[in-house]
Amino acid sequence: MKRIHPLSGVFLSFLIFASASFSFSIEQTELPKTDLPVLITSCGQSPGPVRLKAIFKKLDLEYEPKAYDVVEFLTAKDLKIYKDVGTPFKTLIIVMGASLKGMGAAGISIEDEIDRVSELMKEARQHGMTIIGAHIGGMKRRAQGATVGDNTDELSIDAVAPKSDLLVVIKEGNADGRFTIISQDKGIPMIEAEKLLDLIPEFEKLFKK
């Protein structure tokens, strides 16, 4: 039998310790606090918020009176009202990516949406809310998957992602590394999932504590 160098054990345990403390540090210092209840809206009126609602439904969160809510046209004023009536929300999720123009008659401009969401984010900051920027629609909600010359998806990403506390993205929509770059540049932690279903365990970690 080969003799094991007495130091190798020490080295191994050092490695284990180092890696453990490394992942520990990511968990501790990088992820912002994500508390219930959660408000969900979009920047661009895509169906993203309803899709997130389906994920939250699967989480079976126990919170009175309501663990999460979807408000399509959520405004800064709404946040004030929620606070005044004593139901302050703790986390705001904004789904990036615009609704499809191919079907026409979306009836709203991306400029209006960006104005609304910028005000909303400012107000959320004042209330100490954590802001999560989510991109869950894959390439269909990126300029690459839109009609040539249609950059509304990218405008919505520019308005939300760099000012978020946490990015949650589905891999396909980050194929060109757009969110990875924002995350690294701005030091914003990012959770990347393969499929929408894979967000269930991720959200479980964030919200089911």
Place this chain on the structure above:
Amino acid sequence: MSVHGLHIRKCSFVILGAILMAFAGTSFYNSRHLREPVVLSPGVTQVKKLSDYFPGIKGTINDSNIYILEGTEPGGTILILGGSHPEEPASRLTTWILAENAAVEQGRLLVVPSANRSATTVTRLGGAYPPDFTIPTPWGGQKFRMGDRWSNPLDQWPDPEVYIHYPSRQELAYVDIRNLNRTWPGRANGTLTEKTCYAMTQLIQKENVDIVIDLHEAELQYPVISTIVAHQKGEDLAALVSMMISGSEGFDIGMEYSPKALHGLSHREIGDHTQAISLLLEAPEPFLDATRGRTDRALLLEGKDEFVLRAGKHGLLFEKMDEDGWPIDIRVGRHCSTIIYILELWSEENPEKAVVARKIPRYAEVKEKGVGFFLRDPTKEDPKNVYFE
């Protein structure tokens, strides 16, 4: 030229014209009168006619069959529309699979393979489309009419200068007055296409339908593709179906909202004007792409096209396109699995309105065995169990 020579010339043109007319006419006649058999699944408990719900459609080409599969346990009712746009063959073929195979344990499934039967009897005028196509089966093959997006002008003519949609008064493209997915919720004293939608709206109300699923296919250059278009009443269901399928069925399907200001479409008007939730499913069909090459049966069924492929390389498509194309089995399989998920997830959430069905093949099974595997040989059946579309 002498008067005599002129006569000969005129006569030969008339004869040549008559010969061409005879050939074209025979082709048109044959394709309009091609009989497409439906062998009733043992699960079919009743076959009704659209005119049972609106007599105004009786005696017209659009008095379509409604195959009713009823379970022994009461539950909800789900209506599946095929052939709103017959040139999207995965739509009709999916309804064939349902009518010939499905068995319902709880609730009811209503299946309409020819929502716009008139549109199944014509192809794109001047488009040199194939008049029909054949799906290979273990017993040979079954021939279907190719069909068009619009009702046959023989049945509804002429088109108006402008088409004002009823009742929204929205102005739509004039030709879309023959487009069944622009004439919802229909009009009792309107055109044939409007009357057809009116009859189906009556059916939806009288049968207390909970969900209408309208099956379609789309060109890859159109952004609304590989998706569920949902009326707001069905947005939670669509979101759930999209999520569950994308995680487990081997293909992805997205979801889009039905635009509130766009009228005449099933996903908007059925939800607005009846108690039912309306969902529309889109599968990818390269045959419909404007940049396609040869428009033949192979393209229709295999979905392979070098020019659409090239459009994809230039980033002009909204769906993947590679050398494998989009074969009909994949497209029908997508519709089958999506229907299965809609039924299951709806039933889970609404147990008293559940629709529990068996023997609907899933995506993987249709992909592996082919659509033809699920079509039944009409010559081997008791003629009373064979209906024609």
